[in-house]
Structure formats: structure tokens, C-alpha cells
Amino acid sequence: MTEIRVPTLGESVTEATVATWFKKPGDSIAVDEMLCELETDKVTVEVPSPAAGTLAEIVAKEGDTVGVDALLATLSEGDGAGAVKAADTAPAEEKLAAPADSASGGDGAAVDVMVPALGESVTEATVATWFKAEGDTVAQDEMLCELETDKVSVEVPAPAPGVLTKILAKDGATVQAGGQLAVIEAGGAAKASAPAAAPAAAAGATSGGSAKGDVEDAPSAKKMMAEAGLSADQITGTGRDGRIMKEDVQKAIAAGTSAKAPAPAAPAAPASVPRAPVAAQDADREERVRMTRLRQTIARRLKDAQNTAAMLTTYNEVDMTAVMELRNEYKDLFLKKHGVKLGFMSFFTKACCHALKEVPEVNAEIDGTDVVYKNFVHMGVAVGTPSGLVVPVVRDADAMSFADIEKTIADLGTRARDGKLSMADMQGGTFTISNGGVYGSLMSSPILNPPQSGILGMHKIQERPMAINGQVVIRPMMYLALSYDHRIVDGKGAVTFLVRVKEALEDPRRLLMDL
CATH class of the missing domain: 4.10.320.10 (E3-binding domain)
Incomplete structure (x- = not known):
């Protein structure tokens, strides 16, 4: 028996509505054939069949609201269509109890609540909130708790109906992927409970006489x-x-x-430095707001980067005249042909990919006592959003054209600001570009995005007097800052990288000739 579950819906999206079932119990299903369609407040998600067989039972009907990883249906890989159709006419309570009986082996059996898969390279999460307490009755697929990782929240549904007998990981605890969260005693009064009956207590007072x-x-x-x-x-x-x-x-x-x-x-955590005394007349004018989990994670990761890496920053400046002239000359034709504006990010991405080929240690990472060199460039592009900084990844940027880079960056930037990025969109980066110039920054020292060994900071383009061929002329100049891990990147490599980026931007023809 194969379970059909709700897939990952995107960052901050924790639930969806079952819009349409394309199949009914007893229908034969092919691999990757579309079974149903889910709707969130942002996107529509189609759910394909993970295997070939017969649709045994639909657990979540059209119009039902389901959480991430909730059970949608079961698929029988054998010849069970006849039995399935008979089972479909059974009362809802019996159908709800059936999976628990088969999974737990009968009344009173203990069912473990485990940490679900958290995504590629994500090995731990923090228990943010328990919606149930020990002794509470729970229905199958009812939300028990919410976990938070660096980027997304994951809700954990009950694997079977029963009574929550023991919570092993309390609020605030750090748990590993595949670890145990709690224990449910299957059977008893839980089987007769309605799926949405218990959450009323956890929800607090929710306007009982209102239209809701x-x-x-x-x-x-x-x-x-x-x-x-x-x-x-x-x-x-x-x-x-x-x-x-x-x-x-x-x-x-x-x-x-x-x-x-x-x-x-x-x-939530002890302060590293005691807070300074506040005058009595100022106390009432302060506002205390708890840091979001995302902001706490950003703070922890940035501090870890400072504590772990031998971080150093080197600077250079680039004359943007050639890039700006080339962009002004071809921007209309570029937009007409490719349907996207020609910006500066494609030039910088191309220039960095070009420089990383010559200085591969900037594109590498440390793994224990080994250095892992990447023969590809997955370019991280730092994007500021209302909830914090995220770094979506442009995969295989070194093999992309200018148009492909601009389209990908535009799409990732839009989805980042709308909260639609998935975990996969933010994993696997090998090098990062951060453009503080869009906010007016003239110069800064970016912090590494671990486990990467390099990050390039772009800054504001500002006209300055420059001495060229014995004459003072006004040129649009930009400061560049490369922060790098000095454990594997020497000063020579860092300076060489910046010089190659500078050369490619001041004479973009070098990119075409691989010089």
C-alpha cells in the first residue's frame, strides 16, 4: 500500500485546500499520472502518483483543508479495486480508524510521532509550538506541533487517532530529522472523535458567535x-x-x-550583554517585540560564520562606464527579444563565474580536513524581504546566457518577496553576490554565507573624479568587497579574483573571448 501525501507547498505555506480529484477509488493509475489538484492562497499544486496501481481510498475529500505531509489517499499496487469500492461506502468514522488499526496493530498500541523529512541538507529543526498537550485526544492527520528550520515552518500531523500520552521534545527543543517527538496511544475514545473537535481549546477564544x-x-x-x-x-x-x-x-x-x-x-535565550538601564520617563515609550524564528536563525548563522571562518575582506573599485554604455545601447533590443530587462546582475554574475574558474578555491568549501572544490557555479543572490534576508540560488549560472540569468534572478526575487520560495530554491549555493547598492550603501564588508568560502558585495554607483592618462575625468565608480575564508583562500587568490571581476566589467568583451 502506497500513501499519497501533501507535497511541500513553499516557504511559509503550511496548508492547502483539495480543489479537484481527477480519479476516484477503484481507478487504475499510472506512474506520475495526476491524481488531484491542491490550492493555496498563492499557487495551485498538482499531485502526481508516485507509483502505478489502483486508487484504494481518498482520505481528503474535495474542499478539505490539509497540512503539509498530510495523508491524501492510499494507492494499492495489487488488484484490490473491488474491496476498495466496498470500503468507500463505510462510515467516515470507520474509515478514519482503519489506517490506525493497520498501522498500530489494534487498540492501545503505541504509535511514535517522528520528525518528518526537512529538506535537502537540513538535519535539524526547533520545536516552535505544540498545539496539543499530554492526555489530549487527537484525530488522524490533526496537527500536533510546528517545527521551524532556517527557512520554513513544518507542521507535524498525527499519524493515527488516539491519545497523546507523552511529549518527548518540548517547545524550544532542537530535534534531528527522523527523531522522535511524541507517543500516541492508538484506539479508545480517539476513534470516535471528529477531526476538528479538539483544536478549539488550542485556538483560544475565536469569536464563537461570529460567522466563522x-x-x-x-x-x-x-x-x-x-x-x-x-x-x-x-x-x-x-x-x-x-x-x-x-x-x-x-x-x-x-x-x-x-x-x-x-x-x-x-x-527566549539569555542575553550575552546585560541591557542598559532605562530611564523611567522612557520606559512607557518603548515597545518590546519578540524576534521571529527566521531573524533568530539569521543572527545565529551569521555569528557562527564569524566564529568559525577566518573571515577577511579585500576591496577594489570598478569603473562602470563600459557596462553602462553597453546596457544603454542594447537594453531595448534585449527587452524586445527576451522579455526581460537587462540589468547589472547578469554582468556581475558572468564576471564572477569567469573569475571563479581562475581562482577555484573561492568557489570551494571546507568539510572537516578536506577541501571540496566545485566544478560548477550555483550563484546565491541575496534578497531582502519583509521577513528577513534570504539567498535563493541560480543553479549552473556558469552555463547560462545573460538572458537566462536575468530571467532566473527576476523570478527568484519576485518569489522571495512574495514568500513563495521553497527549500530547494535556497540550497546548494557555492558563491554569493550581495547588492547593498540598491539601498544606497557606498561600502560594506559582507559576512560569509556558510559553508561557502566567498561572497562579493556590490555597492552604489557614484560619480567620482578619477585620474586617467594624466587627466582628471568624472567616472561612474563602484566599490567591490570580497569577504573570504582565509583558511583556504590566500590573499593572492582573493586579490586575483577581484582584479578579474574588475577587468571583465571594465571591458565586457573579455567575457566573450574568455580572457
């Missing part, structure tokens, strides 16, 4: 409301039946509807 009725708000939205000091009646839900989604809370916070958040009873 007993609709449960998204767990990630409830957590964010608690952190921001918001109540459900301050937010207009845009989800199904008025359900409040995470994006609704973000909009409310941006609109300034958040009440002053009370100071927490205990800080």
Missing part, C-alpha cells in the same frame, strides 16, 4: 498572533470559511494594528 463558527485558524497564524499581541477579532481572515491565515496576520502587523506586546515572563 468553529472554524480553526491556521496554527502558524495563531502562533504569530500570540507573538504580536493580536486577537482573532482584530484580523479579517481570507482563508476558507473566514479562516485566519499567516499572511492575514502579517498584513495586520504591517498595518499597525498590533497591540503593544507584553514583556515575556522569561526571555
Whole structure:
């Protein structure tokens, strides 16, 4: 029996609505044939069949709201169509209990709740919130807790109906992929419980007499409301039946509807430096807001990079005259042919790929006592978003044309700002470009994005007087900053890299001739 589950829906997207089933129980299915279509508030996701066989049972009907990794249906790889159709007429309660009986071996059996797969190269997560307490009755696929990794939140559904007997990883605990979170005792009163009955207690007071009725708000939205000091009646839900989604809370916070958040009873982590005393007349004019998990993760990773790498920064400057003239000459033709604007990022990406071929250690990483050299360039492009800095990756940038690079960067930038990036979009980078110039930065020292060994900082283009051939002329100049890990990149390699980037930008024809 093969399980059909909800796939990853994208960063910050934790649930979807089953829009359409293309197949019904008893139908024969081919590998990769589309089974159903899910809708989120951002995109529509088609769910293909992972194997060939017969659709045994549809667990999530059209119109149902499901979380990431929730069970949608089961697929029988044998000849079981007849039995399936008979089972489909059974009452909903019996169908809900059936998977638990087969999985746990009967009433009273212990079912382990495990950490799901977190994504490529992601090995641990933090337990953000438990929606259930020990002793609570849970239904199958009901959300038990929410885990947070560096970039995304993952909700963990109950693998079987029953009673949550033991929570092994409390709020704030760090857990490994595949680790155990809790134990459910299958059977008993749990089988008769309705799937959405228990969450009312965890949701708090959710306007019982309103049009929403007993609709449960998204767990990630409830957590964010608690952190921001918001109540459900301050937010207009845009989800199904008025359900409040995470994006609704973000909009409310941006609109300034958040009440002053009370100071927490205990800080999430001990401060490294004691806070300076605050004058009594200033205390009432302060506002204390808890750091988001994403911001805490960014802070931790950047500090880890400083503590681990022997980080050093070297600088140079580049005359942008040639690039700007070339761009002005061909930007209209480029837009007409390729449907995307010709920007500076494609020139810098090409120049960096060119320089990395000559100085491969800048494109390498340290693994224990080994140096891993990458014979490809997956270019990370730092993008600022309302929730923090993210670094989507342009894969195989060294094999792309100018047009392909511009299209990919534009798409990744848009999805980053809309919160649509997936884990796969932000993994595997070998080198990073950070453009602080878009915010007006004249010079800065970027911090490495581990485990990478190099990051190039671009800055504002500013006209300055330059001495050229014995004459002072005004040129559009930009400072470049290369931060690198001095453990594997020597000063000579870093300077050579910057010089090659400078040469390629001041004479773009060198890129065509590989000089």
C-alpha cells in the first residue's frame, strides 16, 4: 500500500485546500499520472502518483483543508479495486480508524510521532509550538506541533487517532530529522472523535458567535498572533470559511494594528550583554517585540560564520562606464527579444563565474580536513524581504546566457518577496553576490554565507573624479568587497579574483573571448 501525501507547498505555506480529484477509488493509475489538484492562497499544486496501481481510498475529500505531509489517499499496487469500492461506502468514522488499526496493530498500541523529512541538507529543526498537550485526544492527520528550520515552518500531523500520552521534545527543543517527538496511544475514545473537535481549546477564544463558527485558524497564524499581541477579532481572515491565515496576520502587523506586546515572563535565550538601564520617563515609550524564528536563525548563522571562518575582506573599485554604455545601447533590443530587462546582475554574475574558474578555491568549501572544490557555479543572490534576508540560488549560472540569468534572478526575487520560495530554491549555493547598492550603501564588508568560502558585495554607483592618462575625468565608480575564508583562500587568490571581476566589467568583451 502506497500513501499519497501533501507535497511541500513553499516557504511559509503550511496548508492547502483539495480543489479537484481527477480519479476516484477503484481507478487504475499510472506512474506520475495526476491524481488531484491542491490550492493555496498563492499557487495551485498538482499531485502526481508516485507509483502505478489502483486508487484504494481518498482520505481528503474535495474542499478539505490539509497540512503539509498530510495523508491524501492510499494507492494499492495489487488488484484490490473491488474491496476498495466496498470500503468507500463505510462510515467516515470507520474509515478514519482503519489506517490506525493497520498501522498500530489494534487498540492501545503505541504509535511514535517522528520528525518528518526537512529538506535537502537540513538535519535539524526547533520545536516552535505544540498545539496539543499530554492526555489530549487527537484525530488522524490533526496537527500536533510546528517545527521551524532556517527557512520554513513544518507542521507535524498525527499519524493515527488516539491519545497523546507523552511529549518527548518540548517547545524550544532542537530535534534531528527522523527523531522522535511524541507517543500516541492508538484506539479508545480517539476513534470516535471528529477531526476538528479538539483544536478549539488550542485556538483560544475565536469569536464563537461570529460567522466563522468553529472554524480553526491556521496554527502558524495563531502562533504569530500570540507573538504580536493580536486577537482573532482584530484580523479579517481570507482563508476558507473566514479562516485566519499567516499572511492575514502579517498584513495586520504591517498595518499597525498590533497591540503593544507584553514583556515575556522569561526571555527566549539569555542575553550575552546585560541591557542598559532605562530611564523611567522612557520606559512607557518603548515597545518590546519578540524576534521571529527566521531573524533568530539569521543572527545565529551569521555569528557562527564569524566564529568559525577566518573571515577577511579585500576591496577594489570598478569603473562602470563600459557596462553602462553597453546596457544603454542594447537594453531595448534585449527587452524586445527576451522579455526581460537587462540589468547589472547578469554582468556581475558572468564576471564572477569567469573569475571563479581562475581562482577555484573561492568557489570551494571546507568539510572537516578536506577541501571540496566545485566544478560548477550555483550563484546565491541575496534578497531582502519583509521577513528577513534570504539567498535563493541560480543553479549552473556558469552555463547560462545573460538572458537566462536575468530571467532566473527576476523570478527568484519576485518569489522571495512574495514568500513563495521553497527549500530547494535556497540550497546548494557555492558563491554569493550581495547588492547593498540598491539601498544606497557606498561600502560594506559582507559576512560569509556558510559553508561557502566567498561572497562579493556590490555597492552604489557614484560619480567620482578619477585620474586617467594624466587627466582628471568624472567616472561612474563602484566599490567591490570580497569577504573570504582565509583558511583556504590566500590573499593572492582573493586579490586575483577581484582584479578579474574588475577587468571583465571594465571591458565586457573579455567575457566573450574568455580572457
